[in-house]
Amino acid sequence: MAKTITFDPKGGALIARPEAGEATSGSYRLMIFERNGFTIVPPSPIKGQFKVGATNIASIPGTAAQNDGRFVQMLASVGVFEPERRYALRLTIMQDGRDLDHEDDVDVDLGDGPTHESDKIIVHLVASPPRAEPQMKKQGGRKR
Numbered sequence: 001m002a003k004t005i006t007f008d009p010k011g012g013a014l015i016a017r018p019e020a021g022e023a024t025s026g027s028y029r030l031m032i033f034e035r036n037g038f039t040i041v042p043p044s045p046i047k048g049q050f051k052v053g054a055t056n057i058a059s060i061p062g063t064a065a066q067n068d069g070r071f072v073q074m075l076a077s078v079g080v081f082e083p084e085r086r087y088a089l090r091l092t093i094m095q096d097g098r099d100l101d102h103e104d105d106v107d108v109d110l111g112d113g114p115t116h117e118s119d120k121i122i123v124h125l126v127a128s129p130p131r132a133e134p135q136m137k138k139q140g141g142r143k144r
Contacts, residue, residue: 003124014094019091026076
């Protein structure tokens with residue numbers, strides 16, 4: 001199930017920041033889908049590498065408002081180390097220089113190969129409703 005992350009449709013562009021923990025290296029692909037969940041938004045897939053000390057960021061195509069209802073899926077392949085075989089993956093969505101929210105995939109790989117393949121991180125981008133402007137009470141006096 002996709003995690004819903006809300007954003008300001010009038011704000012700046014949305015940014016995805018994929019991360020891998022447990023000192024692992026590997027690669028990722030970001031797939032962006034239209035609100036129907038099937039149509040791929042170009043230039044998907046956005047490809048990148050997890051490297052120690054590197055910051056990975058990718059612009060989500062379109063304006064913030066155009067991303068309302070879209071889905072972002074992170075497909076990742078990371079190395080796992082014996083004997084624990086732990087892995088940690090995170091996808092953070094950012095706007096206007098601040099983190100909005102994130103989704104994690106943290107677990108122990110039960111396979112016997114040198115890598116873990118993940119397709120579990122999916123976020124649903126939803127525009128936040130406009131904030132209601134505070135209403136000023138009218139100061140009415142009594143008429144005499």
